[in-house]
Amino acid sequence: MSDTREVTDLTWEADVVKSDLPVLVDFWAPWCGPCRMVAPIVEELGQEYAGKVNFFKMNTDENPQVPGKFGIRSIPSLLIFKGGELKGTIVGFRPKSDLKKRLDEALLA
Amino acid sequence: MTDYDIAIIGGGGAGLTAAIYAARARRRAVVFENAVTGGQIATTGLVENFPGFPAGVDGFELAQSFLQQAEKFGAELRYEDITSLSVGPDGRFRLQATESGVHTARAVIVAAGAHYNRLGVPGESELVGRGVSYCATCDGAFFQDQEVAGVGGGDSAIDEGLFLTRFASKVHVIHRRAELRASAMLQERAFANPKMAFTWNTVVERIEGKGQVEGVSLRNLETGATRTLPVGGVFIFVGQLPNNALLRGLVDLDDGGRALVDLTMRTSVPGLFVAGDLRTGAARQLVSACGDGATAALAAEHYLEEEPATHG
Numbered sequence: 432m433s434d435t436r437e438v439t440d441l442t443w444e445a446d447v448v449k450s451d452l453p454v455l456v457d458f459w460a461p462w463c464g465p466c467r468m469v470a471p472i473v474e475e476l477g478q479e480y481a482g483k484v485n486f487f488k489m490n491t492d493e494n495p496q497v498p499g500k501f502g503i504r505s506i507p508s509l510l511i512f513k514g515g516e517l518k519g520t521i522v523g524f525r526p527k528s529d530l531k532k533r534l535d536e537a538l539l540a
Numbered sequence: 541m542t543d544y545d546i547a548i549i550g551g552g553g554a555g556l557t558a559a560i561y562a563a564r565a566r567r568r569a570v571v572f573e574n575a576v577t578g579g580q581i582a583t584t585g586l587v588e589n590f591p592g593f594p595a596g597v598d599g600f601e602l603a604q605s606f607l608q609q610a611e612k613f614g615a616e617l618r619y620e621d622i623t624s625l626s627v628g629p630d631g632r633f634r635l636q637a638t639e640s641g642v643h644t645a646r647a648v649i650v651a652a653g654a655h656y657n658r659l660g661v662p663g664e665s666e667l668v669g670r671g672v673s674y675c676a677t678c679d680g681a682f683f684q685d686q687e688v689a690g691v692g693g694g695d696s697a698i699d700e701g702l703f704l705t706r707f708a709s710k711v712h713v714i715h716r717r718a719e720l721r722a723s724a725m726l727q728e729r730a731f732a733n734p735k736m737a738f739t740w741n742t743v744v745e746r747i748e749g750k751g752q753v754e755g756v757s758l759r760n761l762e763t764g765a766t767r768t769l770p771v772g773g774v775f776i777f778v779g780q781l782p783n784n785a786l787l788r789g790l791v792d793l794d795d796g797g798r799a800l801v802d803l804t805m806r807t808s809v810p811g812l813f814v815a816g817d818l819r820t821g822a823a824r825q826l827v828s829a830c831g832d833g834a835t836a837a838l839a840a841e842h843y844l845e846e847e848p849a850t851h852g
Contacts, residue, residue, distance in 0.1 A: 464576065464677070464678070468575075472619075504673070506682075524576050
């Protein structure tokens with residue numbers, strides 16, 4: 432079962448900005464090799480943080496607005512939000528242990 | 541803790557080929573990969589010089605097929621970093637892994653490769669992911685109809701610069717010399733491409749921009765003249781540094797930090813082999829890295845056959 436759902440420009444407000452829980456969004460595109468590597472790790476983290484953090488992914492090919500707003504120029508980029516505010520950005524592929532550490536730091540911020 | 545026959549550090553072309561050979565020799569083999577399977581090849585769009593693929597092959601897909609082949613024969617893959625490598629009094633290697641703790645191995649093949657060099661100029665680290673990139677195939681599509689700069693004059697600089705012309709309106713190649721080092725065929729393509737522009741004898745002194753890249757400050761090395769080139773992205777391809785942290789103090793390195801090996805990839809430490817871009821004299825090509833991996837695995841197999849009693 433997947434705990435990571437798709438978010439789009441249209442659902443951004445409801446899913447991310449107004450979320451009660453902190454949110455991690457994985458910005459990706461089908462042509463990006465490292466994105467395909469990071470996806471299964473994000474899935475695993477989504478299961479480990481179930482009930483504590485909501486996990487989403489956004490296809491940057493199909494959704495121009497949100498990536499533009501946050502100036503995303505490299506993927507994979509993982510953005511972490513709390514109360515609708517950006518608390519952390521992780522650019523590029525990182526091993527799982529590193530992602531976990533950065534996510535935990537952002538949750539405390 | 542697991543005790544392996546052969547532990548391979550690095551899951552690029554060299555490491556995955558070594559794993560195929562080690563697993564087919566029925567050795568208990570593991571590959572530790574701290575980032576992306578395939579290493580540098582995983583972020584190369586089209587690989588055109590690997591034999592057997594006259595139409596070229598997607599680098600990421602090719603790396604995935606190396607991995608499938610290694611796993612089919614029984615090799616194990618672990619996505620984690622090895623933070624230390626040492627030899628115990630019994631001659632067994634000890635590997636400290638970030639996730640799964642300490643493992644031991646009778647032979648080790650280090651195929652950790654190299655990473656792209658940073659320019660080391662102001663603005664660079666602040667703007668990574670905000671227009672500063674080291675991977676055109678990853679990030680090029682974000683620069684549709686914009687002007688970008690590509691820094692460097694070697695194969696990867698020109699190859700990735702050409703890739704960027706699919707998206708960018710102009711690719712300014714900034715090179716500190718008066719001619720390219722890239723292969724003749726790549727140079728021909730680059731000079732024939734109307735979207736490629738060349739700025740010779742010039743270095744980047746600073747990457748400008750608040751929140752995202754807005755330009756690069758350039759200095760001409762001959763005249764000393766400085767100017768700012770407005771660009772939305774800066775792609776940096778200025779050579780590689782060997783990933784030799786595990787080897788320092790353990791084996792002899794050349795002046796460039798690459799491991800000294802013999803023709804069978806043996807280092808000065810018995811049972812420790814180095815293959816691919818991390819070894820001295822490496823051709824730094826996928827096909828030669830794969831060849832190194834096979835050579836190292838066969839040499840490791842030979843070592844295990846010769847030495848069992850002292851390590852049992």
